[in-house]
Amino acid sequence: MALGDRPFLVDPAGFGPLCKCGKPHPTVDVRHYAGEDAFTVLADDCREAAGGSQVLLVDDENTHAAAGAMVVEALKDRGIDPVVETLSGDVEMTDATAERLMAGRGEIGLIIAVGAGTINDLGKYAANAHGLDYWTVPTAPSMNGYTSSIAAVKIRGVKRTLPARPPRAIYAHPRVVREAPLKLRQSGFCDILAKSVSDTDWRTESILFSGSYCPLPSAVVAGSESAYIPFPEKIRDGDSDAVTGLFDGLLLSGVAMTLAGSSAPASGGEHLVSHVLDMRESLTGRKPELHGLQVAAGVILSAVCYRMLSELEASRVGKGKAVPRFESDLKEIPAVWGPYADEVRERFLQKRAQLVQFDDLLPRHWDRLQPLFNAVRKPEFFLDLIRRTGFPMTLDAVRLSPDEFRTAALTARTIRERITVLDVAAHAGVLEAAVEEAAGLMG
Numbered sequence: 001m002a003l004g005d006r007p008f009l010v011d012p013a014g015f016g017p018l019c020k021c022g023k024p025h026p027t028v029d030v031r032h033y034a035g036e037d038a039f040t041v042l043a044d045d046c047r048e049a050a051g052g053s054q055v056l057l058v059d060d061e062n063t064h065a066a067a068g069a070m071v072v073e074a075l076k077d078r079g080i081d082p083v084v085e086t087l088s089g090d091v092e093m094t095d096a097t098a099e100r101l102m103a104g105r106g107e108i109g110l111i112i113a114v115g116a117g118t119i120n121d122l123g124k125y126a127a128n129a130h131g132l133d134y135w136t137v138p139t140a141p142s143m144n145g146y147t148s149s150i151a152a153v154k155i156r157g158v159k160r161t162l163p164a165r166p167p168r169a170i171y172a173h174p175r176v177v178r179e180a181p182l183k184l185r186q187s188g189f190c191d192i193l194a195k196s197v198s199d200t201d202w203r204t205e206s207i208l209f210s211g212s213y214c215p216l217p218s219a220v221v222a223g224s225e226s227a228y229i230p231f232p233e234k235i236r237d238g239d240s241d242a243v244t245g246l247f248d249g250l251l252l253s254g255v256a257m258t259l260a261g262s263s264a265p266a267s268g269g270e271h272l273v274s275h276v277l278d279m280r281e282s283l284t285g286r287k288p289e290l291h292g293l294q295v296a297a298g299v300i301l302s303a304v305c306y307r308m309l310s311e312l313e314a315s316r317v318g319k320g321k322a323v324p325r326f327e328s329d330l331k332e333i334p335a336v337w338g339p340y341a342d343e344v345r346e347r348f349l350q351k352r353a354q355l356v357q358f359d360d361l362l363p364r365h366w367d368r369l370q371p372l373f374n375a376v377r378k379p380e381f382f383l384d385l386i387r388r389t390g391f392p393m394t395l396d397a398v399r400l401s402p403d404e405f406r407t408a409a410l411t412a413r414t415i416r417e418r419i420t421v422l423d424v425a426a427h428a429g430v431l432e433a434a435v436e437e438a439a440g441l442m443g
């Protein structure tokens with residue numbers, strides 16, 4: 001059987017009725033194989049697909065032990081001798097890391113990433129930059145980036161999500177995924193919970209500006225949610241069905257981003273908080289926590305913002321606030337960002353034109369927006385779900401001081417041009433109070 005005969009992860013034939021925007025969505029043609037024999041199947045496909053060209057397998061010390069070594073063995077059994085790059089524990093995903101990975105390589109035809117977040121972004125980004133084929137072997141249900149058409153990369157200190165072709169094929173070994181450490185499962189659970197707030201961020205932006213919202217991406221993920229959202233204890237206990245359900249949900253969440261043509265369905269203001277924490281490592285010395293766990297702090301913050309906004313009168317979001325608010329936030333950037341201030345300022349300035357329209361657009365659309373805000377689940381609901389996975393969900397547990405959380409939460413909206421609930425909350429004058437309330441809930 002050749003790669004081209006493997007089933008697609010999702011069947012586009014089912015998309016038609018779910019799309020309400022009427023615009024064409026990008027094609028999703030990721031092949032997916034899951035089974036205890038995933039690595040031998042990968043090796044068979046590799047012999048067919050790679051021909052005589054060299055295969056580069058990238059993993060790290062942990063994922064090499066969990067799966068990489070078995071993949072290498074399976075490849076060697078089929079007469080393929082891959083170049084193996086096993087990175088040490090603390091890899092940071094920057095454009096320089098990707099360049100180092102590829103420097104001095106001969107003819108590479110295919111990159112196979114064996115790992116989760118960073119390894120996956122690295123393989124995807126490098127393959128994209130060099131026009132190579134890219135396959136992935138996920139080792140944990142820890143984040144939703146496996147299937148997405150973006151890679152998170154730090155460039156000149158600023159975390160960016162850049163377009164990168166999704167893998168052509170995914171080979172998932174259920175036991176490897178299931179036996180991933182509890183903290184990685186908790187991280188994946190939180191990463192996918194972000195959709196509950198980010199989807200509303202996207203709908204809000206769409207009403208105010210772009211009109212780009214389509215329910216298709218969310219619907220693609222929603223079908224899987226009943227398998228894991230109601231069962232946080234089963235995620236904690238490593239229950240096979242719940243963890244597999246979570247993993248499938250994460251793969252579909254990446255597909256949702258590809259379908260939307262942006263990360264908007266799965267990443268809003270809550271993700272910006274996590275990106276800030278990653279970016280500030282070199283300024284504060286604080287090692288970032290797992291992506292999903294940092295995102296979780298952002299989910300609580302966004303949910304608090306939505307609750308506050310749902311209780312506001314339209315008159316509170318009225319005239320004359322936009323320019324002064326923008327100018328005062330712009331002034332804060334150097335103190336928060338030090339050497340990265342120019343890069344961040346450039347990002348924030350890119351959304352000035354939209355932010356100054358808030359004075360008109362928010363009151364005009366408030367009656368449409370409030371029911372959306374009101375429909376977002378309350379912060380206590382998310383806290384309860386996360387805590388039932390066994391993760392305490394306090395700032396302490398994410399290794400965050402209240403001060404660093406405050407700084408990250410208040411500056412998060414300056415690092416990206418995307419409009420999120422954090423912008424609306426800032427304009428409405430409730431962001432500071434929301435940050436305090438969220439800090440209190442996670443105290």
Ligand SMILES: [Zn+2]
Binds near residue numbers: 019020021022214
């Ligand atoms: Zn659509």
Ligand SMILES: [Zn+2]
Binds near residue numbers: 143291
């Ligand atoms: Zn995420």
